[in-house]
Amino acid sequence: MERNREITVSLFDIVFSIASIMNLVVPEIVIHSQRVAYISYAIAKEMGLSWDKIYDITLAGLLHDSGFLSIKDLSLVKNFDFELFFPNPHYHAFITYNLLKDFKYLKRPAEFLKYHHIIWDYGRGEEFKGEKVSIESHIIHLADKIDVLIRDDEHILNQVGRIVNIIKENSGKIFNPYVVSAFYNLIDKEYFWLDISSNYIPNIIIKKLYKVDKSLEINEFESLSEILARTIDFRSQFTSVHSRTVAKVSENMGKLLGFSEREQKFLKIAGLLHDIGKLSIPLEILEKKGTLNKNEWVILRSHPYNTHRVLENLRGLEIIRDWSSYHHERLDGNGYPFHIKNDEIPIGAQIISISDIFTALSEDRPYRKGISLKDILKIMENDAKSGGIDISLFKKFKDSIDHFYKEVKIIIQSSIEEYEDFKKSLIIHPPN
Secondary structure, X not given: OOOOOOOEEEHHHHHHHHHHHHOOOOHHHHHHHHHHHHHHHHHHHHOOXXXXXXXXXXXXXXXXXXXXXXXXXXXXXXXXXXXXXXXXXXXXXXXXXXXXXXXXXOHHHHHHXXXXXOOOOHHHHOEEOOEXXXXXXXXXXXXXXXXXXXXXXXXXXXXXXXXXXXXXXXXXXXXXXXXXXXXXXXXXXXXXXXXXXXXXXXXXXXXXXXXXXXXXXXXXXXXXXXXXXXXHHXXXXXXXXXXHHHHHHHHXXXXXXXXXXXXXXXXXXXXXXXXXXXXXXXXXXXXXXXXXXXXXXXXXXXXXXXXXXXXXXXXXXXXXXXXXXXXXXXXXXXXXXXXXXXXXOOHHHHHHHHHXXXXXXXXXXXXXXXXXXXXXXXXXXXXXXXXXXXXXXXXXHHHHHHHHHHHHHHHHHHHHHHHHHHHHHOOOOXXX
């Protein structure tokens, strides 16, 4: 088991890891987000903002399009006239805001992102729906448009004149002129443009801001994992309670088996994050009502591999990485994607697997209704007999399910209500 040592993890490492999985959905969004983060950093620094605000605006730049993970139509993401042609340009920004705002280190970046598509001409861009629009929101808006104007088939330094002319034409119209004036101070500095087009933006950003990076202790990482689970689950109504239910069942099983409080916490976090790789799966597959075809099934089976790769960059959390990403392995070696077997599968991962099977079968899915507890236990018993899950672990689970099944149902109901409240919070109207 995990030794009792202090574990911390870099907030930047987490954000970059989450951003990396977006690469599997829409690769251009990841590059776009990194560039927006760097441009926002450079403009904010030029404006003399505090290092704390520069750090937060850089995080905001990295996360500014994460709300698109819940939207099927991504065709207009990198469109200069996005605010004019997208039916509701603030929708994904509100998704991002509502997903991130409850974690203390992301609350301010979330505020910056709430109105980062407000154009300056609309009400002078200073207030929207009775709320003040921050200067940081306008910085991210300008940074977003600068990157949208960059063409990847032409050397960046040959594009400077064209990009600057378009920004100048729209200063005081689309863009806050004060922010644009700070951008003017950067346009003659070749390194700024070369950094933007560099493949090393993550390293560049981290090197510039490592002194103010946040190190999260395990309790703080647990809180962030709750936020990430919400991001995973709220993509679809059919998964809106899944990760948190798996986490609760796993935590209860750990307590039943005599795990330490620390190990129970690891089980909870692993349960919350076990499906983070599903952020790479298109909604069309997650919500398909019929049987998946061969290609769709192959894509879906990649999610535990992606969970592993996202979490492997978080130093000190290897045990959580393995417990999370081995949840589709089988004792007989016929699981996926690593095909490990027997004792190669940590007991924590086996607990997550049992919790995942139980939870998935109990939930409504687009292709079926949730299954009764009696039938779930029968299916799981057959799986244990065929070499999928450990028979002794399953028996302990079956014997104890009555102890926490009511609690699990309460978790499910509260999560459903939270999901409905979340959807209501997104009912907004674009400006005329």
